[in-house]
Amino acid sequence: MKDILDLDRYPLDREGSPEWKRLVEASGAALASNGMFNFEGFLRPGIAERAVSEIRPVMDTRSHVHKRMHNIYFKPSIPELAPDHPALRKVETISHTVCADQIAGSTVLAIYEYEPLVRFLAAAMGKPRLHVMQDPLARTNVMAYRAGEALNWHFDRSEFTTTLLLQAAERGGDLEYRTDLRSDDNPNYDGVARLLEGRDPEARILRLKAGTLNVFRGKNTAHRVTTVEGERERMIAVFSYYEKPGVMFSDEERVGFYGRAA
Numbered sequence: 001m002k003d004i005l006d007l008d009r010y011p012l013d014r015e016g017s018p019e020w021k022r023l024v025e026a027s028g029a030a031l032a033s034n035g036m037f038n039f040e041g042f043l044r045p046g047i048a049e050r051a052v053s054e055i056r057p058v059m060d061t062r063s064h065v066h067k068r069m070h071n072i073y074f075k076p077s078i079p080e081l082a083p084d085h086p087a088l089r090k091v092e093t094i095s096h097t098v099c100a101d102q103i104a105g106s107t108v109l110a111i112y113e114y115e116p117l118v119r120f121l122a123a124a125m126g127k128p129r130l131h132v133m134q135d136p137l138a139r140t141n142v143m144a145y146r147a148g149e150a151l152n153w154h155f156d157r158s159e160f161t162t163t164l165l166l167q168a169a170e171r172g173g174d175l176e177y178r179t180d181l182r183s184d185d186n187p188n189y190d191g192v193a194r195l196l197e198g199r200d201p202e203a204r205i206l207r208l209k210a211g212t213l214n215v216f217r218g219k220n221t222a223h224r225v226t227t228v229e230g231e232r233e234r235m236i237a238v239f240s241y242y243e244k245p246g247v248m249f250s251d252e253e254r255v256g257f258y259g260r261a262a
C-alpha cells in the first residue's frame, strides 16, 4: 500500500504513534469546524491515472446511467410542505455508476478495504469502529460525470461521505456546499428555497485535485457537484463504511440505484 498511498505524509499505517494521533486530531477538528477534511496528494503520483485506466473499460461499456429529476430530499413529498413549496423545486442529476462487483481486483477496491484506512477514519470521526459494507454492489461506487452532467443538490442519508477523486473535469465538476443549512431539529425550508433559487451567499465551491481523499459531513450540509464542462469526465470513488458489520442494501434499493439487484 505504501506505493499507492502517500503514507509518509499520511501515516495511517502507524496507528497509535504521535504522528498518527496528530493526524486524527487535526482531521477530527476540521470535521467539527469546517464539516470536512481533505488529504491532498493521498494517492502517490501516477496512481489516480492507473486507477482510472483500470475502471475506464467498464465505465465506457457497462456503467449504469442515472438520469432523473428529484428534489433536495430525494423524496416524493414532505408532509408539512405544500407540493409547490420552493424548497421542493426539482433539479436534474445525470451520472454513470460502476459498482464494486465490476471492478474486482482494482486499486480502488484495495484502498477501500485497506484496514488502516478504515481504522483511521473511525478514529477521525470519533467512532469506536467502522466496517466495510458487505453489499457486493454498493460497498464502493465509481461515479463518472461527462460534459453537461451533474450530481444536483441533496443532503446525504449518512452522517459522513468518503470520496477519492480519480480524475477532475477540465472545468466545473466542483463540490458546492452550504454548511449546516438545516439541523436535526430545524429543517429551514425557507433557507433551502433560497439556496435552490441561487440566493444563498454562504454557498461555497471547493475545487478538488485528483488523488485527494475527502471526508465530508453531508447530512445537514446541502451540496452538489456542479455541471461538468470539457472533454475529460470527472471520475470519483465513493466509499461506504458503517458502524455495524455486514450491511447490505435490499434488492429494491439496488434496483433503484443501479438498475439491477445482482
Ligand SMILES: O=C(O)CCC(=O)C(=O)O
Residues within 6 Å of the ligand: 151, 156, 161, 163, 175, 218, 223, 225, 236, 238
Ligand atoms: O462526488 C462528490 O464529490 C460528492 C459525492 C456525494 O455528494 C455523494 O456521494 O453523496
Ligand SMILES: [Fe+2]
Residues within 6 Å of the ligand: 154, 155, 156, 161, 218, 223
Ligand atoms: Fe452527497
